[in-house]
Each structure stands twice: as C-alpha cells, then as structure tokens.
Amino acid sequence: MTLELTSCTYAYSRRKQAVLDDFSYRLPAGLTVLLGPNGAGKSTLLKIAASVVRPKRGSVTFGDLPSTAKPFRQAVAWMPQNITAMPGLTAREHVAYVGWLKGMNRSDAWRAARRALARVELSDQADTRTTSLSGGQLRRVGVAAALVHEARVLLLDEPTAGMDPRQRRVFRDLLRNLTDDVSVLMSTHDVADLAEEADHVSVLSRGRVLHSGTADTFLAHAPAGTAPGRLAEGAYSALLPLQE
Template identity: 60%
Template sequence: MSIAFTGCTYRYGRKLRPVLNDLSYRTPDGVTILLGPNGAGKSTVLKLAASVIRPQSGRISVNGVGSRSREYRKHVAWMPQSITAMAGLTSREQVAYAGWLKGMNRSDAWEHAKKSLGMVDLAEKADSKANTLSGGQLRRLGVASALVHECRVLLLDEPTAGMDPTQRRTFRTILTNIVDRKGIQILMSTHDVADLADDAHHVTVLLEGQVRHDGTTQDFLSHAVSGTPEGRRAESAYTALTTRH
C-alpha cells in the first residue's frame, strides 16, 4: 500500500514560486529517507501526504482512494516535528486520546495504546506522566500516537532532530522493527545524512520541488565521489546530487 502523488503542485501564496511543481511520486516499501536542503519541499510533501494541506493541482491517493476521504486517513499517520506532552496525562492516556481523535472508541483506543507503546519500547512508561519523558522518549511517544489506529503508511517529519547518537540509534532500530513486524511503510524526512545508517531501504532526494533522485540506498550511495571514505559516502552522494545541474 503506497501513497501516490500525481502531478501535484503546491505554493503557499498565489504570487510565490511553487514549493512543489507537478510532482509525481510513489512511496516505496520499507523505510524511505526523504533528503533535501531547507526549502526543498520535504515538510510540504509530508503535509500533503497526511492530508493536512491540499495541492492546488494534482491528486494524492492510497490504492486509488483520494486524500480527501476518511478512508484515506485510516491508512496514513503523520508525526510532525514538534511533539507536545499533554498536561496531566500519562503516556498511555495521551496515546489513547490520539486514537480517540482518529475515530476509535474509547476501549479500543485504550487497548491499542498499550500495544503501540510496546512497539516503541515505552511499555514501562505507560503510567508515567508524559511531561516527565526525555526528549527522545517524547519522540517515541509521538510515533506510538501515530501508530495507535494501525496505519499502513507512517510519515515522520525530522523525527531525530535534537537526538544524541545513542537516541538516534535506538529510534532507527525501533523503526526497522516496526517495518519488519507490521509491514508498515515509513517515509521520514531529515536533513542529516547520518539517519541513513544501514536501516533505510530507499532514499528520495528533493531539490527545488522536484525529485532529484529516487532509488535504493545503494543506488544513492553510488553517487559518492570515487575514493570517498566509507563513513562519508552518504554525505558525498548527497552533495553530488544536490549540486549537479
């Protein structure tokens, strides 16, 4: 199950240059890293895919179901850059509340909240107040809130921003386990090529509102300059793709 963009154009003001211009793109299976410089359109792609905003032209769909429908929203979940702990709620209560907002009844939302917290290794924090979680744990709580209604595509906007290397490693492992156990597609935007690691299956590079590259991680790394040290191949490939005309 994939999100398909067909000829999508989006601008934030009528007289402004389009952020995305006639974009056609389909989310691949597994974990896909969405790379691009600031202003490339990464967050806009995720907001469109989450049906938070709508394109001025073109269509977005999942298995032929348009993004304006309630059915579409059942399949797609979005975690924005900023996750806020809700005052007075435990972690489980916050995740269950997210499920209720997505149309689940209270008992199902409560049960699914427990499962979702387990999927992101926060089961032991279920009864802890959400505002006592660390920054990395709060990001994982955001993922649990996104997963609670059993989506098929998970959209993550800069989820590792502000994490230290250990937190990043833990977070990436959790995402890989989610894909392996649930078969969910993940599209994760980032500006940090370190997020590639060995866990991403695909890489999409956006530049000036267009897809500059879309392929497997190995395809992406093949753009690195010959002789680049192994630990810097991702950085070299990204530089090559975003500076080539």
C-alpha cells in the first residue's frame, strides 16, 4: 500500500496564495528525505499527508483508504517538529496516552507502549518523566508515540532540529532500523541530513517537486569534481536554480 496525494490544492486562508496547487506526490517505500528551503511547502505537505489539514481540492489515500477514514489515521502517523513533554507523565505513560487517543483500549495501549519504546531503544527510560528527558530522547518518545498504534507510514517534520551530532547519529540508526516495515518521509533543512543514507530523496521548492527519486539519482546532480563529502550539498544547489 502506498501513501499518495493527487491534485491537492491548499492555502492557509482564502486571501493567501496556495502553498500547494494541483500538487501530486507518491511516497516510495523505505526512507525518503524531503529537502527544501523555508516556505517550500514541506510542513504543509506532511500535514496534508497525515490528514492534519485537508486540501481544498484533491485527494489523499493510503492504498484504498481515503484520508477521512479512521483506518487511514491509524495507519499514517505524523510527528511535528516540536514534541511537548507532558508534565507528570513518564515516557511509557506518554506513549500509551497517544495510543489511547488513537482508539486503543487502555491495556492494549499500555502493552504497546512498552514495545514502541523498545523499538526506539528507550526501554531503560520507560519510567522516566518526560520532563526529565533530553531533547534527543524526547524526540524518540515522539517516534514511539507515532508507532504505538502500528502505523505503516511515519511522517516526520524536522525531527533532528536542535540535535547534537551524536543524537543525530542515534536517530539516523533508529530510522534505518524502522524502514523494513514502515515507510518514512522526513523533512529537513539540513541538506546533508541523511541524504546520502536515504533510499529516496525528494526536493520541494515553491510548492513544486524538483526531484523525486533514489538517493543515487539525486546525488548525480552534483557538479563534476564535487568533493565526496559534499555531494548532497552540490546536488541540492544544482537543482534549486531551476525554480529561481
């Protein structure tokens, strides 16, 4: 099953220009990095894909499921950039609460929370209050909360923002371990953030897709002679002038 946006148009108000206009996008399997400058429409794309907001025109589906269906919202999970610690709740309680909000009964949510925390390597922090967790740990709690109801698609909005290099490395390894059975779409401002480790790379600018393909086809846009460690930056810089 595939998450797909078809001919979607969305504006934040009637008087504002559409952020996405007649926009179509099909999410491939595995890990896809979504690159683009500020205002490109990345967050809007993720919100529409997660059915957080609905397009004025067009459709969003996961296989045969429309975005208005409850099974769609159970299969597709969205993690915003800012994860708010819930005062008084432990990591496991936080994750279980999200499962309950998604329609799970309390006992199932409690058991699933333990499994979800194990998937993000936070079993040892299950009983720690979320207000005592580090920023990187709190983001992993956010991923666990997105996975607790057995989501098939994970949409991440700038999940590595503010992380130090070690936290980024842990988070990258976590995502790689998830993509055997979960499709991940992760937006970022950091052009090198997973671009050379992702299965696919999509580049968005001014509400239009400039590139959507494998990581190798993305990196092939880098000019000849680009240093190996700067291929992602070179490819990104080569693509953007097409819209400027």
